[in-house]
Amino acid sequence: DGGITQSPKYLFRKEGQNVTLSCEQNLNHDAMYWYRQDPGQGLRLIYYSQIVNDFQKGDIAEGYSVSREKKESFPLTVTSAQKNPTAFYLCASSTSGTNTGELFFGEGSRLTVL
Amino acid sequence: DAKTTQPPSMDCAEGRAANLPCNHSTISGNEYVYWYRQIHSQGPQYIIHGLKNNETNEMASLIITEDRKSSTLILPHATLRDTAVYYCIVRANQAGTALIFGKGTTLSVSS
Numbered sequence: 240d241g242g243i244t245q246s247p248k249y250l251f252r253k254e255g256q257n258v259t260l261s262c263e264q265n266l267n268h269d270a271m272y273w274y275r276q277d278p279g280q281g282l283r284l285i286y287y288s289q290i291v292n293d294f295q296k297g298d299i300a301e302g303y304s305v306s307r308e309k310k311e312s313f314p315l316t317v318t319s320a321q322k323n324p325t326a327f328y329l330c331a332s333s334t335s336g337t338n339t340g341e342l343f344f345g346e347g348s349r350l351t352v353l
Numbered sequence: 354d355a356k357t358t359q360p361p362s363m364d365c366a367e368g369r370a371a372n373l374p375c376n377h378s379t380i381s382g383n384e385y386v387y388w389y390r391q392i393h394s395q396g397p398q399y400i401i402h403g404l405k406n407n408e409t410n411e412m413a414s415l416i417i418t419e420d421r422k423s424s425t426l427i428l429p430h431a432t433l434r435d436t437a438v439y440y441c442i443v444r445a446n447q448a449g450t451a452l453i454f455g456k457g458t459t460l461s462v463s464s
Contacts, residue, residue: 282397282454284452284453296455327394340387341402346395
């Protein structure tokens with residue numbers, strides 16, 4: 240079945256360590272997105288990519304990095320520069336056609352920094 | 354900042370219609386209204402979107418006022434499984450822009 244796969248679902252790391260969250264999609268979507276969600280809050284945009292080898296910063300990109308070497312993959316690295324990395328991270332994808340607001344989301348990765 | 358205003362919470366009895374309002378008074382002519390919902394600890398799910406005409410699909414109906422400054426999402430027969438956070442988002446339907454989520458409305462459906 241087509242969809243978006245995020246891994247790992249749960250991740251624990253020590254302070255100061257870099258962490259990479261995986262996001263893979265087999266929907267043949269051009270655009271991919273990373274959002275962060277804190278308890279009781281809405282989603283905040285970290286980075287997004289409209290096409291391979293190109294990406295743009297969202298509202299809260301500081302302390303994060305991404306790459307888009309393949310259409311299917313958009314990994315997110317949470318670096319040690321991110322002051323408060325404990326959160327729920329959501330990856331999404333969409334087409335680049337007329338319905339670009341129809342995002343398909345993964346199940347999320349919950350990162351806890353100890 | 355999100356361009357929409359939604360009530361933080363609403364209650365609905367099972368089997369009744371749930372009407373979720375959204376204000377978007379600064380919406381531009383090329384911006385669509387999108388609705389998503391998020392069940393606890395899952396990724397958001399697309400529900401419906403529209404530009405100026407009312408829209409209906411298997412999940413819900415979207416009513417947009419004539420001046421496009423507000424809209425209402427209608428779940429015609431709410432069930433317990435419809436308990437979720439509902440997000441109303443406005444966005445131009447073009448490449449290069451991303452959805453910006455606000456805090457949404459927490460809908461609680463009870464029996």
